[in-house]
Structures are given as structure tokens and as C-alpha cells.
Amino acid sequence: MQKYNSIPNIIFDFGGVLMNIDPQKAVDSFQQIGLEDVRLIKSEYQKNGLFDKLEKGISSADQFRFEIRKHISRKVSDEEIDLAWNSMLLDLPFERLELLKQLKKSHRLFLLSNTNIIHWTAYMRKIKETHGVCLSDFFENDYYSHNMGLRKPDPKIYSTVLEMEGLVAGDTLFIDDMIANVEGARSVGMKAHFLDLENGETVLDLFERS
Structure with a gap:
């Protein structure tokens, strides 16, 4: 499986990629x-x-x-x-937070999630209660659809993040568990990985860890 440690900028989806959902x-x-x-x-x-x-x-x-x-x-x-x-919001495994913590030392990390104010409030509280941390602390910036007025896979949501952060599309990896969202990122020139949850793939498989 390909490893992505060499790509300097990484944009993560949230539900499915970091937090388990059903x-x-x-x-x-x-x-x-x-x-x-x-x-x-x-x-x-x-x-x-x-x-x-x-x-x-x-x-x-x-x-x-x-x-x-x-x-x-x-x-x-x-x-x-x-x-x-x-009720669809399950858990955020500690190992995934540890991965973010490690990657942040050498990469620029961002979050881009289709979400809503009800879910956002619930999982922010849940992460704080479970892990004693704030999700936002693991990223330079976190972007949420309900604040942006845009949803993936609209190409504009990706280009907006690239522009606001001064990121080069070809130097930026986007990770999502929905193929339509991955294709949306690729349409603006980003590298993108479809996380195949049905076949047991997790975000931990995508990076070499020390």
C-alpha cells in the first residue's frame, strides 16, 4: 500500500476517516x-x-x-x-489522534468535513470528555461545511481551502471515505486517497510511523 509521508500538506475528512460513524x-x-x-x-x-x-x-x-x-x-x-x-457518531480511536500528533511535527495538517452544528457540538464534546483534547488543536485550521456554505464534492470547497491556506494543489493530499469527495478533490488538481473502509482500510495504513 502506498505511503504518503512525503506529501507536505494533508487535508483529512472527519467522519469515517478519523471518527468512526454508522x-x-x-x-x-x-x-x-x-x-x-x-x-x-x-x-x-x-x-x-x-x-x-x-x-x-x-x-x-x-x-x-x-x-x-x-x-x-x-x-x-x-x-x-x-x-x-x-447516534451515528461512534468513537475516535486514540491511535488516530496519535497519528495526527506525529504528522503535525513535519506536515501542514487541515480538516475538511461535511457536518452540521448538531453533530459538531456533539462530537467536540465527546472528544473532550473521552480524550481531554480539542480536535482543532491537531490542525492548522479546520473547515466545516456548515460554516462555509459549501459541501463536498463541490470543487469550490476544495479550491477555497487551497486559496485560504496558500496551498499548492499538487503538494496537497486529501483523504476521504467517499469516492465522490475524492474525485472532487482531484478535479482541482489535488492528490487524493479513497479510504476503503469496507475492505478494512484505516487512515493508520497510509503513513509510516515511528
Whole structure:
């Protein structure tokens, strides 16, 4: 397997690459609180859908909860909706933080994640409680779709990060577990690696470690 230690700039995806996630858990949890049509969850990730708007910061957390309630017949609290939505967030293995800590000594590291304010709040708290650290400390800068008004794989989100950080595309590696996002990065000239989670690949496999 190719190792990427020689590339000076590395941009990491978050969910799937660093933090383990299981989107099916969110589907199951929404069903448990009364969301009958689970097809809604997949369809709403499409452009201008409910989740798409949330991850672009177009919709607020309150607007998101309001729209979810339209599809649930019983009364549900904000907490129930958030718990269902956040159930897909699993763990961030300590070894991956150690990898970031090591790489930061010799590389410029950045984070680029499609996320939303509800998930962001939950996993920032979870990482602090579990590891006693702030995720942002491992990167020069961390970029989140809900703050940028853009989502991967829109080529503009990659070019924006490159421009803001003064990075040369050909000297920059992007790592993601979704092939569409990898192709988006390649479309602006970046090197990119598709992390094949289904075949057991992890981010730890991509670098030689001391």
C-alpha cells in the first residue's frame, strides 16, 4: 500500500476517516422515535434537501428539528431528535489522534468535513470528555461545511481551502471515505486517497510511523 509521508500538506475528512460513524444507526434511531419513511433520510441528502441545507448552514438546528417533526406523528423533544441524529457518531480511536500528533511535527495538517452544528457540538464534546483534547488543536485550521456554505464534492470547497491556506494543489493530499469527495478533490488538481473502509482500510495504513 502506498505511503504518503512525503506529501507536505494533508487535508483529512472527519467522519469515517478519523471518527468512526454508522449512518444506519441514525436511520434506526429516527425510526424508533416515529419517523416512518426512512427513505426521507437518504433523499434529503440530495441538493437542497433537509440534510444538505443543514450541512451548508442554510438551515439552523431549530429549522432542522421543525422539519423532522413534520414526518413524526407523535410529539418529540429537541433532545430526542438530537440523540437520534447523533447516534451515528461512534468513537475516535486514540491511535488516530496519535497519528495526527506525529504528522503535525513535519506536515501542514487541515480538516475538511461535511457536518452540521448538531453533530459538531456533539462530537467536540465527546472528544473532550473521552480524550481531554480539542480536535482543532491537531490542525492548522479546520473547515466545516456548515460554516462555509459549501459541501463536498463541490470543487469550490476544495479550491477555497487551497486559496485560504496558500496551498499548492499538487503538494496537497486529501483523504476521504467517499469516492465522490475524492474525485472532487482531484478535479482541482489535488492528490487524493479513497479510504476503503469496507475492505478494512484505516487512515493508520497510509503513513509510516515511528
